[in-house]
Amino acid sequence: MSLPPIGDVKPLQVDPAALGRIVPMLAVHADAVAALHAADMGDSLWARLGPRFLRTLYRLLIDEEGFLGFVYVEGGRVRGFIAGSTAPDAMMGRVLRRGGFLLGPAALPWALWPPITRRLLDTPRYARVSAVDGAEVQAESLFCTVEPDLRGQKVAGLLNLVLFEELLSRGYPAVKVTTEVANAAARRQLRSWGFAERGQFSFYGKEMVVTTLPLSGHPRLRARGRHPMLERSRR
Numbered sequence: 001m002s003l004p005p006i007g008d009v010k011p012l013q014v015d016p017a018a019l020g021r022i023v024p025m026l027a028v029h030a031d032a033v034a035a036l037h038a039a040d041m042g043d044s045l046w047a048r049l050g051p052r053f054l055r056t057l058y059r060l061l062i063d064e065e066g067f068l069g070f071v072y073v074e075g076g077r078v079r080g081f082i083a084g085s086t087a088p089d090a091m092m093g094r095v096l097r098r099g100g101f102l103l104g105p106a107a108l109p110w111a112l113w114p115p116i117t118r119r120l121l122d123t124p125r126y127a128r129v130s131a132v133d134g135a136e137v138q139a140e141s142l143f144c145t146v147e148p149d150l151r152g153q154k155v156a157g158l159l160n161l162v163l164f165e166e167l168l169s170r171g172y173p174a175v176k177v178t179t180e181v182a183n184a185a186a187r188r189q190l191r192s193w194g195f196a197e198r199g200q201f202s203f204y205g206k207e208m209v210v211t212t213l214p215l216s217g218h219p220r221l222r223a224r225g226r227h228p229m230l231e232r233s234r235r
Contacts, residue, residue: 003137003174003214006194012157012220018072022162025069025081030058032078033071040145045119045204053106060099066091070162072146072155080146082159086172088140089127119204129201130178130210137212139172160193161220168215169223175215181207194218 025033034054038047046054061067066087072080085091096103110116141163146155167175179186181200187209195211202208215221 009194025071029071033058033081049107050110056102056106060095082144082163084141084163087138132198137174137176139167140176173216176212178208178210181209
């Protein structure tokens, strides 16, 4: 695998109490996660398909082996989450085969609106156009958000830490993240972790940048073993 080396990365200040509030995403969290997703990423395709679609999709994803989701719970309320996958294309294929009969009706009527329909038809291109030349990076961090008043408190950094260490523990040597070129805050946070920008592509009418991060040897990460609650959460 050909990946740029990790640059200078500052140590991550870990608040043990805050870290302890991060737990695997369960079915009981799906509605709150869908609401957070819609509030912060309302222009994403999943959000444009409506709240019922988002709730249904997250309930299906939580049961998928290739899905890795964690939530930040404070005061009994979900206040942030991160969603990733060990193989997004394969994962979504399984979800559609298993739950298409639920997702189809849940996406109506929004899926019939021409701008959304065009995005749906364009979706299969994503894996190809976001691929990184010379690097086979399977794992991907898909979405991460926290409530506005938690921003700047390193909660998003802790969510990243938990996801990346889970991937490392499963033997994945690197992770990919794509974001909008215009999203300066997201690109700054990715650089703070040592992500390298590997190229740009157009998708859904936006200019996107693809970034990669080696997990093996990263100074912030340790392979601690699979999270003890992950498998239990799928029972």
